[in-house]
Amino acid sequence: MSSPVTAEQLAEPLYEAPAAPAPESGRPPYAAALLSRLGPDEPGYQSRLGGALADAERLLRACTRDASDPRVRALTGHLAATGGKRMRPLLVLLAAEFGDPGSEGVARAAVVTELVHLASLYHDDVVDRAATRHGAPTANALWGNRVAAMGGNWLLARAARLSADLVPEALALNSLTANRIVAGQMRELTGPGPGEDALAHYVRVTAGKTAALLAMSLGVGAWQARASRAVADTLVEYGEQLGIAFQIADDLLDLLSPEASSGKEQGRDLLVGVPSLPVLLAREGTDPCDAELRELLAAGPAAGAGWHRRVLDLFSVSPATVRARALMHQRLARARTALATLPPLPARHTLDALCDFVALRTG
Template structure:
């Protein structure tokens, strides 16, 4: 239901997004039946397609041409998809969006090669754009995403990490790819440098807010709403902002420490989720997300007025206040 509400905010982009969806299907097509099935399994699980949406909206500030815009939108979404497959292997996730993950449906080896294949397809598609600068931005973004994944592995089960560790991690994990979506969408459409810079910063700030809200929802949503067990981040050893805020309570800290990196019963899992959910940590984390949301909206105030800005503002507010 909530995803449908989000899609209504950018319903004007419907025909373009349908075109991008078809391009994604073509991009993951393979002569290997196994690779084809595994890639389509991930693609058909759906998603918000936030990155392509921001590519298209950013392009509205320049010389908008969907045939050009899709050359950026498709590779960026493929990169995101590839990172999800790899994430599920690292986190040993069985469920994503209510469906078995690629690693659960097949195995780790198939999942890793599927992720590599999708990433290779992204790099193949981006070569259609003859712009060294766009290739440079994309390659630097990929490097930072990989660094973020390594940092996440290093920080697993590390309850005593500081907030800077967390923000550094989600910057690379989520915010930079959304930031690049906005910047590349602007640049490929010939938008001026000042506008592109504001769009890049908007993407970064809204990406930070987006990930914080995701981490909050892991505790405040139900298993059914999430399409996976609530509290999965903690179970997998990913120490997120709600946990970092909640650990200030000595009793909660002791409880988290005692249950970290161990096999939890469903009862224990729900107990941890309920404890975090009823603590002040959720409101503290929301306040931090709100600060990033405010910064994102401020960047939009510097952009030329028009429909694209209005849509971006609505999406930003929805992302920062969503309940799914």
């Protein structure tokens, strides 16, 4: 097996959000580049996974454009055409390596996870009133909220149709995950219940909205490839911990990364009132920096034109940011602990390197 990926390699720029829909090369550039960087150069491993990614991409594009009405095709294929990361299909294919990766339906399982993910993005953009994603206009910005929400529903229905032929365990996990995602979205919208700790509520929301789908991707891939129950359960646990760490990393990037690097408006969560982890930690912090942050966060954007920039500047030096990064590393450590029980395959090496990648995204 090749040597571990270095921090310098992981820190190199990997992805720039396209200003327009990506060309249909048949291979998702982000996932392929990520695999090439994180995966060992084992004979056949890179080519097998790269070919499987290309197959899944072709099927995804076909599934998002098979509506008879051209207007519906434009809507449902919009986000798929903007060249998303395809992280979830990649996780399905990596998990399949622990069974028989050539099993029937593995590519379908990969596409199901991405369809569910794309549907959640359509819905999230409506709720957040987001104008761009991956550097391109969102569906709601182009067609309005009601049409965009129906586009997300169409993608969920397409995922359900495609998943009907998966093995029973994968189908059951898919159904459970759909329920968890909706519950997570509802918890986020309604906020903590009476007496509920805000940080505990954050973890529950993140487990439903983000971690559940990553865990599903790994579990469905393992089940569809006929891996053992022990392996499938271990990969699901890894996905749960990686997903929470991934969301914390996104929270940090929202505050610390300029739009040119992330493809998203810096501080967007602040503007729409999403209580990210650094915000929650700042609200309970004792540092003078956090005290000013609490005042500004309580006032909101109505405080004035310089509010947004001042809040971002404070978070760049706030102990709350340091604490959030430490909690992210705790989750990544739990993910690595789960991985340690798996066979030492090239896919395990890639999943372990993915933990490094998540950590280094935030600097």
